[in-house]
Amino acid sequence: MSKELVVVIDFGGQYNQLVARRVRECNVYCEIYSYKTDLNVIRELHPKGIILTGGPSSCYEEDAATCSPELFSMGVPVLGLCYGAQLMTHVLGGKVERATNREYGRTELTVDPSSPLFADVPETTSCWMSHFDYISRLAPGFTSIAHTDNCPVAAAENAEAGLYGIQFHPEVLHTPEGTKMLRNFVRNICGCSGDWRMDAFVEENIKAIREKVGTGKVLCALAGGVDSSVAAVLLSKAIGEQLTCVFVDHGLLRKDEGDEVEAVFGPKGPYKLHFIRVNAQKRFYDKLAGVSEPEQKRKIIGEEFIRVFEEEAKKIGAVDFLVQGTIYPDVVESGLGGESAVIKSHHNVGGLPDYVDFKEIIEPLRNLFKDEVRKVGLELGIPEYLVFRQPFPGPGLGIRIIGEVTEEKVKMVQDADAIYRQEVDEAIAEFRKTHGGADPDWMPNQYFAALTNMRSVGVMGDERTYDYAVAVRAVKTLDFMTAEAAQIPWDVLQTVMNRIVNEVRGVNRVFYDLTSKPPGTVELE
Ligand code: XMP
16 A cells, blocks of 8 residues: 555545546545545545545535635645635635636636646646636735636645645546646645555555455455456455355346356366355345335345355355455445445445454455556456456346346346347447457447336237337446446447347337436446
């Protein structure tokens, strides 16, 4: 673990995880804390720098998210972004007011290249603005170091005090020099050396796991996804024979996935894991019978998982630790890290029953973003096709079947999903073949079929049908926090539709889900 920490204080803005990821890309470790966190807690973390994120409030309103003025006199450099910059101004005696028009979108920006924040940044560049309020008077000691046509203070500094504010969003890709600005802050102004690297992470974690585990026995919850696979291989490299991986086939996996997981991690695979497959399909279907409320379904699946592991642990004998592949966005989205509302209870964070039979839970990837997990996977020598596999949620097809889950519906969605993924994969491969290996513009980051709970009338041969409708979905996203529908070519969708209605029994209609996130989520439940 890096000794250097930058604290990202979360005021509830939509790009807050992105800020943290960009900082990590500068090889600087950072963690997200809510603005409600006590200042003494922050102080004891001994951060090398603090970043205040954007947020939805207006800082001059009574109930606005705020911070103590002492935050700015701790001798630690502070960078405020958007709301963070306004709040810094407001708290330190400047003035923030509402503009007549919202400034939104890509905007031309002129910067003062003599500011350390803009080292190596061209004097004119562009930035992404999204604000109603603006800084109408600087706080004492501050000077303006950037402007746009509409915004006289697009950035400000009090270099002597180590305080910087940026009105725009350097973390988004629409601010092309944004990462450089963040890098200037964390590396040059805060003086972080940039020791957060995945090769070091692997080495240090293997050591830390060995120290923590000692001669104890470890049980790993292998779900077959990227996160739990990377966690399992990391653990197996650290403690070898002391690790037992239990793979629960909950009957909510993609078509043939159980056998594929076994082929990779089982005794015939390349890794030396002690691998146990539990075929618990019926148990899960029984528990899910009659349940249609999405959060309840997630909870049931999560709890049943734990129960199965508990039972396996008892068979194995005393087990000291349970491993889970939780990653940082799960932690933040479950409302445990920053200021995000609980969007969904991710089963591997929120849904743990309080009577788990293990001494301790180990979550070796808990502090990592997905791209960092993938880098760790490559460092560990896991093949690329596994490392770059599209994400699959812990509750599996349970949250891709709207309403009650039954074995029959699982089979429908598995078959439809296999057809859809096969056709999309072939179209991607074909495009790459004819375009020198390049990805198509419509390249989705996640694509799957789901079963709507809707039945409708159709005609098949001379017969009337009354069957289910499948929704196919494909999204483009950088971080899964926001996403938009990918434009899968029409002819591919036509083939998919034809094959699904002809090959999947019980399905007579196919929808394409166009919804972006927000307001939708990637999964349907
Ligand atoms: P949503 O539906 O929240 O999905 O927009 C964002 C990403 O997270 C995955 N996802 C989950 N992963 N447990 C997981 O491990 C879950 O409960 C869960 N719910 C959603 C989803 O597949 C997408 O990649």
